[in-house]
Amino acid sequence: xxxxxxxxxxxxxxxxxxxxxxxxxxxxxxxxxxxxxxxxxxxxxxxxxxxxxxxxxxxxxxxxxxxxxxxxxxxxxxxxxxxxxxxxxxxxxxxxxxxxxxxxxxxxxxxxxxxxxxxxxxxxxxxxxxxxxxxxxxxxxxxxxxxxxxxxxxxxxxxxxxxxxxxxxxxxxxxxxxxxxxxxxxxxxxxxxxxxxxxxxxxxxxxxxxxxxxxxxxxxxxxxxxxxxxxxxxxxxxxxxxxxxxxxxxxxxxxxxxxxxxxxxxxxxxxxxxxxxxx
Amino acid sequence: xxxxxxxxxxxxxxxxxxxxxxxxxxxxxxxxxxxxxxxxxxxxxxxxxxxxxxxxxxxxxxxxxxxxxxxxxxxxxxxxxxxxxxxxxxxxxxxxxxxxxxxxxxxxxxxxxxxxxxxxxxxxxxxxxxxxxxxxxxxxxxxxxxxxxxxxxxxxxxxxxxxxxxxxxxxxxxxxxxxxxxxxxxxxxxxxxxxxxxxxxxxxxxxxxxxxxxxxxxxxxxxxxxxxxxxxxxxxxxxxxxxxxxxxxxxxxxxxxxxxxxxxxxxxxxxxxxxxxxx
Numbered sequence: 001x002x003x004x005x006x007x008x009x010x011x012x013x014x015x016x017x018x019x020x021x022x023x024x025x026x027x028x029x030x031x032x033x034x035x036x037x038x039x040x041x042x043x044x045x046x047x048x049x050x051x052x053x054x055x056x057x058x059x060x061x062x063x064x065x066x067x068x069x070x071x072x073x074x075x076x077x078x079x080x081x082x083x084x085x086x087x088x089x090x091x092x093x094x095x096x097x098x099x100x101x102x103x104x105x106x107x108x109x110x111x112x113x114x115x116x117x118x119x120x121x122x123x124x125x126x127x128x129x130x131x132x133x134x135x136x137x138x139x140x141x142x143x144x145x146x147x148x149x150x151x152x153x154x155x156x157x158x159x160x161x162x163x164x165x166x167x168x169x170x171x172x173x174x175x176x177x178x179x180x181x182x183x184x185x186x187x188x189x190x191x192x193x194x195x196x197x198x199x200x201x202x203x204x205x206x207x208x209x210x211x212x213x214x215x216x217x218x219x220x221x222x223x224x225x226x227x228x229x230x231x232x233x234x235x236x237x238x239x240x241x242x243x244x245x246x247x248x249x250x251x252x253x254x255x256x257x258x259x260x261x262x263x264x265x266x267x268x269x270x271x272x273x274x275x276x277x278x279x
Numbered sequence: 280x281x282x283x284x285x286x287x288x289x290x291x292x293x294x295x296x297x298x299x300x301x302x303x304x305x306x307x308x309x310x311x312x313x314x315x316x317x318x319x320x321x322x323x324x325x326x327x328x329x330x331x332x333x334x335x336x337x338x339x340x341x342x343x344x345x346x347x348x349x350x351x352x353x354x355x356x357x358x359x360x361x362x363x364x365x366x367x368x369x370x371x372x373x374x375x376x377x378x379x380x381x382x383x384x385x386x387x388x389x390x391x392x393x394x395x396x397x398x399x400x401x402x403x404x405x406x407x408x409x410x411x412x413x414x415x416x417x418x419x420x421x422x423x424x425x426x427x428x429x430x431x432x433x434x435x436x437x438x439x440x441x442x443x444x445x446x447x448x449x450x451x452x453x454x455x456x457x458x459x460x461x462x463x464x465x466x467x468x469x470x471x472x473x474x475x476x477x478x479x480x481x482x483x484x485x486x487x488x489x490x491x492x493x494x495x496x497x498x499x500x501x502x503x504x505x506x507x508x509x510x511x512x513x514x515x516x517x518x519x520x521x522x523x524x525x526x527x528x529x530x531x532x533x534x535x536x537x538x539x540x541x542x543x544x545x546x547x548x549x550x551x552x553x554x555x556x557x558x
Contacts, residue, residue: 114511116465149428151465152509153492158465186395186430186437213432214497230431232393 006271007279011036011064013207013252014043016270017263022047024263026059032267036062036248038207039097041090053097064248065142065178065205066090066099072126073107073119073156080126083107087130095137100247101204102134103142103178108153119156124169131170142204143167144178147186149219160184160193167202176204179240180252182223185211185231191239198243206240208233208278209253223253226273233277249278285550286558290315290343292486292531293322295549296542301326303542305338311546315341315527317486318376320369332376343527344421344457344484345369345378351405352386352398352435359405362386366409374416379526380483381413382421382457387432398435403448410449421483422446423457426465428498439463439472446481455483458519459531461502464490464510470518477522485519487512487557488532502532505552512556528557 012034014025022043029037037056044052044066056063069090074080087104094102106123109116127141134141143163146155157163163177177197184190197203210229216222226233237249251270258266291313293304301322308316316335323331323345335342348369353359366383373381385402388395406420413420422442425434436442442456456476463469476482489508495501505512516528530549537545 109509114509114514116467120467147427148465149426149494149498152490162467186427188395188399188437188441211431215428215494217496218493219428219498230388230393235393 005033006035007274008035009247009249010034010271010274011038011062011248011250012267012270013038013065013067013250014040015067016251016253016258017266019259020263022052022055026055026061028263028267029061030059031264032271034267034271035060036064036250038065038067038250038252039063039099040067041093044093044097049093049096057098062248063097063099064250065101065103066094066097068103068105068144069141070104071107072123073110075110075113075122080122084126084129087126088133091130091134091137091139094139099139101140101142101176101178103144103205105144105146106155106157108151108156116151116156120162120166123157124166127166127170127175131174135174140173140204141175142178143175144180145183147183159187159189160197161189164193164196164200164202168200172201176202178205178207179203180207180209181231181233181236182207182209182211185236194239194243198240198245203240203243203245205247205250206237206245207250207252208236209251221254221256223255225253225255225258225269226251227277237278284312285314286553287314288526288528289313289550289553290317290341290527290529291546291549292317292344292346292529293319294346295530295532295537296545298538299542301331301334305334305340307543307546308340309338310543311550313546313550314339315343315529317344317346317529317531318342318378319346320372323372323376328372328375336377341527342376342378343529344380344382345373345376347382347384347423348420349383350386351402352389354389354392354401359401363405363408366405367412370409370413370416370418373418378418380419380421380455380457382423382484384423384425385434385436387430387435395430395435399441399445402436403445406445406449406454410453414453419452419483420454421457422454423459424462426462438466438468439476440468443472443475443479443481447479451480455481457484457486458482459486459488460510460512460515461488461490464515473518473522477519477524482519482522482524484526484529485516485524486529486531487515488530500533500535502534504532504534504537504548505530506556516557
């Protein structure tokens with residue numbers, strides 16, 4: 001690496017270079033001049049929440065997000081109680097890490113249940129318990145809509161408009177939304193919904209990945225490196241900026257091709273692509 | 280087969296049992312008491328358009344749809360002229376078959392082009408030429424929105440609302456919309472958009488498949504047999520009925536598992552599943 005500063009708003013989501021340990025991640029970002037990281041609960045807990053917080057803050061890195069809480073849609077009370085308990089722990093972890101936002105993925109449909117409306121209602125119900133808990137820790141929650149292809153098994157919240165409908169049941173400083181280009185690029189309502197999010201002070205995080213086809217089996221690990229797909233990433237970032245967003249722009253790509261390469265080379269490429277396609 | 284009549288509105292889309300030749304299809308539907316079929320251009324042209332028309336009408340079968348025209352989104356004039364020419368042929372084929380509707384799939388983004396709005400505009404432009412041509416043959420066009428996961432490579436029209444926005448540029452008797460449960464089930468605006476379609480006399484076809492996960496590589500061949508997934512198929516059919524739809528309900532499933540089985544057994548299962556989950 002050259003040691004040159006990476007673009008000021010670029011944040012690296014840890015999952016983009018999952019082959020890196022947390023010390024690798026911190027060293028790699030420091031060397032590349034990347035000033036912020038998005039973290040995931042599993043590796044953070046593996047390394048230790050306190051240890052991670054110390055490592056990251058010691059390096060002067062901002063934690064732009066913690067992924068992820070959520071999965072609120074269990075139809076049975078026991079399942080929802082378990083989800084609430086797990087999410088309370090996630091809030092505590094986000095607080096200890098000083099994360100800008102705890103990303104929430106709503107969860108899919110329970111087995112044998114086709115009631116999307118009911119599942120979405122349960123998300124609001126659980127947030128009614130979780131939001132005050134998060135307030136007590138000074139943690140902001142961010143509802144992330146996922147692409148409609150994940151509506152049955154991961155996230156019944158499929159558009160930014162739906163995420164806003166839910167977030168707006170709560171105070172803006174407590175519950176915002178997460179806008180990820182990969183999930184939202186196809187939606188003709190996106191620009192209006194981003195304006196709505198900005199006007200209400202709800203835009204808690206912006207994430208980027210490109211859309212590439214063909215989708216792999218299971219669809220989850222098919223996100224594209226910036227510039228490899230069809231998404232107008234600069235336009236997406238500009239819409240967020242025009243809506244008043246001033247925070248980190250987090251690159252979150254799940255792709256085995258990136259995981260198989262040298263992490264520093266991947267980060268160098270991310271920085272180059274960000275300059276070319278986003279900045 | 281028992282020879283008992285299948286449900287009166289059930290139509291079998293030919294691709295559901297693609298292992299059948301056209302004579303197999305006609306014989307199989309006749310034996311099962313299925314009164315309508317949806318046809319595809321490629322096998323029809325392979326057998327002969329006139330020969331297919333004679334075979335189908337001779338058996339007293341209704342042709343609920345011809346799949347498919349479309350792919351209008353080429354950015355270059357030559358590409359669009361070629362698409363228009365091919366679609367004019369599709370209109371003639373639909374007329375010869377007496378199909379209720381010629382299904383149109385808009386097409387995806389040209390390579391290296393991320394402009395969804397522009398691509399959607401070109402769909403309207405080509406329809407401006409195609410709709411009068413179709414009128415001359417007495418053929419109705421039906422714009423089919425595909426799931427947003429196909430927005431880049433197959434169809435820039437992703438919701439029933441978008442399909443209606445386009446269709447409403449033309450007379451209702453000439454350009455309608457096709458509502459397929461597989462593509463639309465996740466959309467919270469679906470019930471309102473179906474009402475809008477019905478009120479405007481735009482609902483040209485209703486198709487059914489279930490949503491199952493995990494998606495296979497490429498996503499195209501992952502549609503589920505009725506009842507194998509999470510879609511409220513009866514609710515979908517009831518919404519269409521409540522909007523005033525009285526036409527055939529076409530079962531269109533692309534799944535290699537169905538193609539590997541005996542066609543008559545698959546049709547028997549389709550009829551049973553239709554009775555249990557749709558009627």
